[in-house]
Amino acid sequence: MARIIWREFLVCLLMMLLNALLYCLIGLYLDKVLPRENGVRYPWNFIFHKRFWKNPSINKHLNHNSGVEVNSHDSVSKKASFSGKDNVKAAVEAITFDMKQQELDHRCNKIRNLHKVYGSKKGKCCAVNSLQLTMYENQILALLGHNGAGKSTTISMLVGLLRPTSGDALVFGKNIITEMVIHPLLTSL
Numbered sequence: 001m002a003r004i005i006w007r008e009f010l011v012c013l014l015m016m017l018l019n020a021l022l023y024c025l026i027g028l029y030l031d032k033v034l035p036r037e038n039g040v041r042y043p044w045n046f047i048f049h050k051r052f053w054k055n056p057s058i059n060k061h062l063n064h065n066s067g068v069e070v071n072s073h074d075s076v077s078k079k080a081s082f083s084g085k086d087n088v089k090a091a092v093e094a095i096t097f098d099m100k101q102q103e104l105d106h107r108c109n110k111i112r113n114l115h116k117v118y119g120s121k122k123g124k125c126c127a128v129n130s131l132q133l134t135m136y137e138n139q140i141l142a143l144l145g146h147n148g149a150g151k152s153t154t155i156s157m158l159v160g161l162l163r164p165t166s167g168d169a170l171v172f173g174k175n176i177i178t179e180m181v182i183h184p185l186l187t188s189l
Contacts (some may be wrong), residue, residue, distance in 0.1 A: 040163045040180075051178055099136050106173025109135040109158070114167035116153050127153040130167070 002138050032042040034043040046052055114131040128150040135141050143151040156162040159167060160180040169176045 040160065068090065099134075102136050103134070107137055109133075109169070109171050111135075111154075111158075111169040112167060114154065114155060114157060114160065114169055115165050116150070117165045126163075128157070 029047070032046065033044055035041050099108070103110070111131055111133040114128055115126075116128040117126050119125075127148075131150075131154060133141075143154065145151050153162065157164045158171060158176060160176060164178070174180070
């Protein structure tokens, strides 16, 4: 008699775990498909696409010519005169071997021709226009600009809240369009 009760209890427990897993999968699917204020909305059949199950190559998305090479004798490094005494070169840093290695190891963030256009009643409004930037480890970057310059839009595209109109970016080797995955620490909150 006790054996039958335990067997029924284990079957019930197994069914509850199976139901919890099923509801979790349905919830994750609906979270991707149903529209909401922020974020990217996927088509209803996104799980049947190859690119959802396949890990695309990063080399398809970015050009191998990355970064800006700066020579100290180049016309890019112009001199500006302040108070007639000091000459200051333009604030463009040359790419070092360590920076190139970070690019090869996918330890940097690359933004290539990122573009975002919003539609409004007055027409189309360009929030971010062909942004190109490479951000390396152990360096500080500040996005400065007036209200409406596209700072928040750029960050929203990099973290996956908004889909760019065109262009591409790699965040630590992951493409923001095809490989955006929610970090496990964020799902536990």
